[in-house]
Amino acid sequence: MSMALSMASEGSVVKVKDIVSGVMMKKRLGELGLYEGTRVVVFKNDVCGPVILKVLDSKIVVGRGQAMKIMVE
């Protein structure tokens, strides 16, 4: 089942399905290791505010708006 990253619960492991945003943003996320097919751990996801992900071996902060555009399963 796919859903927006912003909906994923804290502590869950999800796989990135699709990134619905501009080429530039896709590229930036890619440089940080977040591209289609990556598995990420949702390290922190409060009701509002940015989401923190563990990607590869680092932690990445992604704004809530952006997190809504990343589809995961």
Place this chain on the structure above:
Amino acid sequence: MSHKLRVALSGNPNVGKTTLFNALTGAHQHVGNWPGKTVERKEGQVKYKEHDIEVVDLPGTYSLTAYSIEEIVARDYVVDDAPDVVVHVVDACNIERNLYLCTQLLELGANVVVALNMVKMAEKKGISVDEAKMSHFLGVPVVKIEANKKAGIYELLDVVVDAAHKRKEAKLPVTYGSEIEGHASEIEVMLDKIEVPSRYSVKWLAIKLLENDSQVVDKVRKIVGGKDVVDEAGRKRDHLLEVFGEDVDCSVADARYGFIGGVVRESVVKEEVNRLSTSESIDKVVMHRVLGIPIFLAVMWMMFQVTFSAGAPFMELIDFLVGLVSDGAGAFIDGAGWPMWVNSLVVDGVISGIGAVIIFVPNIFLLFMMIAIMEDSGYMARAAFIMDKVMHKVGLHGKSFIPMIIGFGCNVPAIMATRTLENEKDRILTMLINPFMSCSARLPVYVLFVGAFFSSYQGTIIFLIYLFGVFVAILSGMLFKRTMFRGLSSPLVMELPPYRWPAVKGILIHTSERSWLFVKKAGTIIFAIVVVIWVLASMPWGVEYASQESFIGQIGGVIAPVFTPCGFGDWQSAVALLFGFAAKEVVVGTFGTLYGVSDAGLSEVITGHFTPLSAAAFVVMVLLYVPCMAVVAAIRRETNSWKWPLFVVVYTCVVGWVCAVIVYQGGLLLGFV
């Protein structure tokens, strides 16, 4: 015979690149700017086994595309200046992400040596690396180092020297798949027919053209016949988009990660460690939904307490020394029989003016040190996360908060730090509100006034002044966002570096550099202004020094009525504010010169000229009005127009004046004096 070598350090942010740079070059370094750019350029020298090695610290980037100034600077250096060796610093805890940049360096045809840093930390996390295998698969030497303990530095230098001598034709280990490679080689053939400067790898250019890299496209288009190549690349790009259903950039990135994945599988063993790392446990607390902001405020409050309490004894010492110099110089001039005016210039003008400013060096040193510790420990990025919600109200994201904190030290580097923001609107908005972040140059003024009137709560009151600045910044931001900067800001994406103990040496180097800049300013700009004030205060001939009949008294008298509603309509304050435009710390120096007393005596004299209420209004004015010429110049440089700097000058003056009036008149109404 000694050989000259040029070595560049490259790497992601937070991988210990600067620590390695400091370990290599020690004190022999030089900080400047890249030609024509405002990106900081660090260079240093190291002598090793008959080699004079010049080390250049490239800006920390994640990639070498043409999207940010830092990336272009790094890329141009590697291509145009062709360093003998590029040392790519890799954080052993995060090899995959770090190697992404490495593949791009290899594509550029750089002579790469990989320095694997923080191996011990990685081993604790259950990551072990076989450097021989990694070297084999990457096709470049790999050396393990521990930059903060200076371990492995000589081994690294050996490998670097060795690599510089047998520079071989770089072969690109990454393959992009037959479809892309096929089209790329067709473009390569076309590129071979036109006159491409030889320093570029044709293969790299071909891939970059397919990726539609703006800078490369522009460069090729300028070559005779280049336009056809660009057009053809555009067609192939469209074709590939049809074939893969995604942009070439994505396929290329996939290929890079695929290659890296292979290298890592062969050479790195990762044990699953499931316990929470220390870093994560700390994060659970400091980034807590409810506790985050109180903890952040507590950290800031502590920062100011330390700045003042630890600075006090040093300030007394400097005060004592300035007193000695002042007495000594006075006695010497009298003894030598020089005219009275020389004595007045030296003692009243120069020594009391500069003395009043130099006394704040301990405070400023400590404040910069606290900010550097916050940055290096990794807490700064957390602060950005915590403040993201608040900043969203302004229409900015948490990353804009980092330049604002740096603004507490000095607005000039803060304005430069806005470069990390991708969106132009976000950048300008952050620059516009940054001057309200109270910089260390304003500190002397607060210390003087708060010390004179409210000495028992000094740390707390100064903390409140800073908070008030933040408050005005946020309010202004909201106003701008709803008027001039409508529309979405770019999304927040940033890395949270792991917590680290800051390296003492790095902190000290960084802090002394910044403090030295302050001292230099005191010695140049402030010196010049102090002399100008002295001349204006002594002219026309025969007037009493710094009296109302002097030129400066007359100038002040003209401006002063403007500040009557604020409660400080005397001419000395007007003159101090006027000269404060050059640099805020001059305000104190000006009072020193105008009242003809140095630091210690100044606070007594001030209590005679101000009431607690008018002092509060004056402090608010100093907090909010134009930071200084240097900031105006920085905004001009960064926005490349006069519109925004002029706007900042007018806007901040108006806001400062209005707030000062509100404080004074409001205070009167409430019955304060």
